Amino acid sequence: MPTPTLNLSSPYHKIFQIAPNYSKLKVFGCLCYPWLKPYTSHKLEPRSKPCVFLGYSLTQSAYYCLDPSTSRIYVSRHVKFVESQFPYSSLSGPPSTHHPNPIATWIPAPIPIPSPSSQPPLTMPSEAIVPQPLSAAPTPTLVQIPSSNTNQPSRSHQPSLPPLTISTPSPQIPTSPTNPPDPHPLPTHSMTTRAKNHIRKPITKMNLHTQLSKSNNLEPTTVSAALKDPKWRKAMSDECDALVQNGTWELVPPDPTQNIVGCKWVFRIKRNSDGSIDRFKARLVAKGFHQRPGVDYLDTFSPVVKPTTVRVVLSLAVSRGWSLRQLDVNNAFLQGHLSERVYMQQPPGFVDQDHPSYVCKLRKAIYGLKQAPRAWYHELRTFLLDYGFQNSYADTSLFVLTVAGQSMYILVYVDDLIITGVHTKMIDSFVAVLANRFSIKDLGQLSYFLGVEVVPNQQxxxxxxxxxxxxxxxxxxxxxxxxxxxxxxxxxxxxxxxxxxxxxxxxxxxxxxxxxxxxxxxxxxxxxxxxxxxxxxxxxxxxxxxxxxxxxxxxxxxxxxxxxxQSPLNLHAYSDADWAGDKNDFSSTSAYVIYLGRNPVSWSSKKQQTVARSSTEAEYRSVANAAAELNWLCYLLTDLRVRLPCCPVIYCDNVGATQLCSNPVFHSRMKHVAVDFHFIRDQVQNGVLRVAHVSSADQLADALTxxxxxxxxxxxxxxxxxxxxxxx
Known part of the structure; x- marks a missing residue:
C-alpha cells in the first residue's frame, strides 16, 4: 500500500519499479457470479449462480463466493462481479431512500442510557444504536426499542429490555440496512452481577488452543545448548571419560612451531530400525581441515567391505544355516596409534582448570583426523592376524579363520563387524577375546547393518x-x-x-x-x-x-x-546391452546380474565409454564386463574356502556375441576390441567360464539396460x- 514515508508510493513500486496490480481487489459483499463447472455433476446443472463475494483464497489465485441459498462457499478463479449490488443490504429493514453518510455507518456516536437509581450511569453499547433515515428537517426523532421480538427475529435470543427513548438528530445518524444482535445483553434483575459491571467471562471454546512444545529429541548445535540438557551432558561426559581412560592425549605447553588442530562436538541421535531412539551420542571430532600434509599426516586410505562381499557371505551363511552375529566397537578410532605428532585444542566445555592454555598432544587417533580410519584398520588387522585369521586378497575387509576344517568369517566396515561361522561356541570364544582387547558392544543377531534391515522369513x-x-x-x-x-x-x-x-x-x-x-x-x-x-x-x-x-x-x-x-552352489550371470540406446551420443548401455545359486549377489548398469558399431560389439563388451566380475567372485569364493562344482556360465541373448566368444574365426571383424576378445577367448578356452545363448524373453538383465x-x-x-x- 502507498505510504507517506515513500512519498505516497508503495514498497512494491520502489523495489520492482512497476506499479502494483490492484485489478483483483473487489468490493466485499458485492454480488458475484462464479464459474461452477468444476462443481457440477452433469451438464444440465447451471454453470453459475448469484453469490456474495467473501474474500480471497490464501493458497491459490481465486475468490471465495457464498451461495446464500445453500450457505456453501465456492472457490473459483473465474468470477463476474457486480460491485454496485449487495445482496445482504435488503435482508432486514426498509430500503433507504437517501444515500447514507458513510462515516456514520461505522462510527456511531455513544448514546447515554438512563440507569436505575441503585446503579451508576451506564453507556449504551454501540450495538443498540438504531440509525434513522435522513430527513430534510433536523427535528428530533423518537425511537422506541421494544422488548418483544416481533419485529426483530435476529434478536429473539435476548431477554426483554425496558423501553428506551433515544433522542437523535436525524441528519447525523442514517438508517442502517441491518441491525446486528447484541452479544452481551444487560440482565433485568436487581442483583449486582459481573455483567452489570461490564466484567465478561471469556467463552471457553474460544480459548481451546495449544502451543507446540519444543521437542526434546532435537540434536543441539552448540555446546552451551547441549550442556543444559541432562541427556546430552551425560553423553558428553561419557565421551570424555572414554578418551581419558584410553589415554588418547596428554596436556603439554603450547609451542609456536606446533600446528594446533581445532576440535568440536557433534551430537547425533542413534535410532533403531523402527525409528525409536536407541541412545544419545556425543562425539568429540577433530577439525581435520586444519592438518597439513607431510606434517600432521601421510597416508589416509582405509578399505571398507564391498556390498557384493556382504551379499556373498550372507548367501553362504543362510544356505548353510549359520548364525549371523553383529558387533559394534565403541570409540573405534580411539584405538589406533598415531605415528605422527598431532596437537589439538582442549575439548570445548571440558577445559582443564589448572592448565587452561595447554594443548593436547595426541597419542592415539581421534575422530576427524585424516589418518584415523587407517590407524584403526591397521590396529584391528594386526589383532586379527595374530589371532590366526587370514586377510582376503579379493576384499581386504574380509578375514577368514579356518580351524580343523571349520570356517569363520568376519566382515569389517569401519567399526561395525559381522561374524558368522559353523559353530556358535567358536564365535563366542572369539568375541570374548575381542572384548578383552577392544571395547565392543554385542548387538546379537544381525538385524540392522549400514542402513539395511535384515528381516528373517520362511524362505x-x-x-x-x-x-x-x-x-x-x-x-x-x-x-x-x-x-x-x-x-x-x-x-x-x-x-x-x-x-x-x-x-x-x-x-x-x-x-x-x-x-x-x-x-x-x-x-x-x-x-x-x-x-x-x-x-x-x-x-x-x-x-x-x-x-x-x-x-x-x-x-x-x-x-x-x-x-x-534353499540355493545351489553355482555361479551364473545374465549379460545384456542396449545398442545405441543413448540418443544424445548414441552410446550403448551394458548391464549384468550375477547369481550365486538363486540369490543375486552382484549387478551393474553402466554406459559404455565408446560407441559400438554393431549390436554384437555392444553385447561383446557387456559379456567382457560380466566375465571380469565373475573372475573376481571366483577369487573371493576361493578365499572363503568355497569350491564351485562347475565353471560359471554367462547367458547372452545375442547369437553373434555368443559365437564370437568361442569361435576365433570372427576375430578379424573385431580388431578394434582385441583386448576384450583375447580376455574372453582365454577364459573360455581355459575352461574358466562358459558363454551360452538365452532367449530375449528370459534375459533378466534387460531391466537394467x-x-x-x-x-x-x-x-x-x-x-x-x-x-x-x-x-x-
Whole structure:
C-alpha cells in the first residue's frame, strides 16, 4: 500500500519499479457470479449462480463466493462481479431512500442510557444504536426499542429490555440496512452481577488452543545448548571419560612451531530400525581441515567391505544355516596409534582448570583426523592376524579363520563387524577375546547393518532399506505422492533438454542418496545410472524424472532383496546391452546380474565409454564386463574356502556375441576390441567360464539396460529376486 514515508508510493513500486496490480481487489459483499463447472455433476446443472463475494483464497489465485441459498462457499478463479449490488443490504429493514453518510455507518456516536437509581450511569453499547433515515428537517426523532421480538427475529435470543427513548438528530445518524444482535445483553434483575459491571467471562471454546512444545529429541548445535540438557551432558561426559581412560592425549605447553588442530562436538541421535531412539551420542571430532600434509599426516586410505562381499557371505551363511552375529566397537578410532605428532585444542566445555592454555598432544587417533580410519584398520588387522585369521586378497575387509576344517568369517566396515561361522561356541570364544582387547558392544543377531534391515522369513532373509527410503521421501516431501509402477517412463526419453536448474544442489543430493539404494535394489540400477549422467548440468526435465523415481519408491517401500535358504552352489550371470540406446551420443548401455545359486549377489548398469558399431560389439563388451566380475567372485569364493562344482556360465541373448566368444574365426571383424576378445577367448578356452545363448524373453538383465513397459518390468523384477514384505 502507498505510504507517506515513500512519498505516497508503495514498497512494491520502489523495489520492482512497476506499479502494483490492484485489478483483483473487489468490493466485499458485492454480488458475484462464479464459474461452477468444476462443481457440477452433469451438464444440465447451471454453470453459475448469484453469490456474495467473501474474500480471497490464501493458497491459490481465486475468490471465495457464498451461495446464500445453500450457505456453501465456492472457490473459483473465474468470477463476474457486480460491485454496485449487495445482496445482504435488503435482508432486514426498509430500503433507504437517501444515500447514507458513510462515516456514520461505522462510527456511531455513544448514546447515554438512563440507569436505575441503585446503579451508576451506564453507556449504551454501540450495538443498540438504531440509525434513522435522513430527513430534510433536523427535528428530533423518537425511537422506541421494544422488548418483544416481533419485529426483530435476529434478536429473539435476548431477554426483554425496558423501553428506551433515544433522542437523535436525524441528519447525523442514517438508517442502517441491518441491525446486528447484541452479544452481551444487560440482565433485568436487581442483583449486582459481573455483567452489570461490564466484567465478561471469556467463552471457553474460544480459548481451546495449544502451543507446540519444543521437542526434546532435537540434536543441539552448540555446546552451551547441549550442556543444559541432562541427556546430552551425560553423553558428553561419557565421551570424555572414554578418551581419558584410553589415554588418547596428554596436556603439554603450547609451542609456536606446533600446528594446533581445532576440535568440536557433534551430537547425533542413534535410532533403531523402527525409528525409536536407541541412545544419545556425543562425539568429540577433530577439525581435520586444519592438518597439513607431510606434517600432521601421510597416508589416509582405509578399505571398507564391498556390498557384493556382504551379499556373498550372507548367501553362504543362510544356505548353510549359520548364525549371523553383529558387533559394534565403541570409540573405534580411539584405538589406533598415531605415528605422527598431532596437537589439538582442549575439548570445548571440558577445559582443564589448572592448565587452561595447554594443548593436547595426541597419542592415539581421534575422530576427524585424516589418518584415523587407517590407524584403526591397521590396529584391528594386526589383532586379527595374530589371532590366526587370514586377510582376503579379493576384499581386504574380509578375514577368514579356518580351524580343523571349520570356517569363520568376519566382515569389517569401519567399526561395525559381522561374524558368522559353523559353530556358535567358536564365535563366542572369539568375541570374548575381542572384548578383552577392544571395547565392543554385542548387538546379537544381525538385524540392522549400514542402513539395511535384515528381516528373517520362511524362505531365508530379506534385505530391505525401508527406513532409508522413508527418510529420502520425508526429506523431499514426497511421502504422500501418487505411486507409479515403473521407475522411469518409456517415453519421452531422458535427453539433454529443458531449462537448467538455478541451483542443482538438491538434484545432486537426491541422486547421490539414491545411489546407496542400489545395495538392495537392482531394479533402480538403470534409472539411477541414467540420472547420474546429468549431475553437472541438470535441467527441469531431469528433475521431473527424479520426482518420477521418487513416486516409484512410494509404492515399493517394503520391497527388498530376498536371500533364499534353499540355493545351489553355482555361479551364473545374465549379460545384456542396449545398442545405441543413448540418443544424445548414441552410446550403448551394458548391464549384468550375477547369481550365486538363486540369490543375486552382484549387478551393474553402466554406459559404455565408446560407441559400438554393431549390436554384437555392444553385447561383446557387456559379456567382457560380466566375465571380469565373475573372475573376481571366483577369487573371493576361493578365499572363503568355497569350491564351485562347475565353471560359471554367462547367458547372452545375442547369437553373434555368443559365437564370437568361442569361435576365433570372427576375430578379424573385431580388431578394434582385441583386448576384450583375447580376455574372453582365454577364459573360455581355459575352461574358466562358459558363454551360452538365452532367449530375449528370459534375459533378466534387460531391466537394467533401458526403460521397459509395465508388464515386462514387473515380470523381470520378480524374476531377479525382489520381494515385498508385510508393512510394519
Amino acid at each position: 531365508g532373509i530379506l534385505l530391505s532399506q525401508r527406513r532409508y527410503i522413508l527418510d529420502i521421501l520425508a526429506r523431499t516431501h514426497m511421502t504422500d505422492a501418487k505411486p507409479v509402477l515403473t521407475p522411469i517412463p518409456t517415453s519421452p526419453p531422458l535427453l539433454k533438454s529443458g531449462t537448467a536448474l538455478p541451483d542443482p544442489t538438491e538434484y545432486r543430493t537426491i541422486v547421490g542418496s539414491l545411489q546407496y539404494l542400489l545395495i538392495t535394489r537392482p531394479d533402480l540400477a538403470f534409472a539411477v545410472n541414467k540420472l547420474s549422467q546429468y549431475m553437472h548440468t541438470p535441467t527441469t526435465d531431469h528433475w521431473n524424472f527424479v520426482k518420477r523415481l521418487l513416486r516409484y519408491l512410494c509404492g515399493t517401500i517394503n520391497e527388498g532383496l530376498q536371500i533364499h535358504r 533401458k526403460p521397459l513397459h509395465r508388464a515386462r518390468f514387473l515380470d523381470l523384477k520378480s524374476k531377479i529376486g525382489l520381494l515385498s514384505r508385510a508393512p510394519s
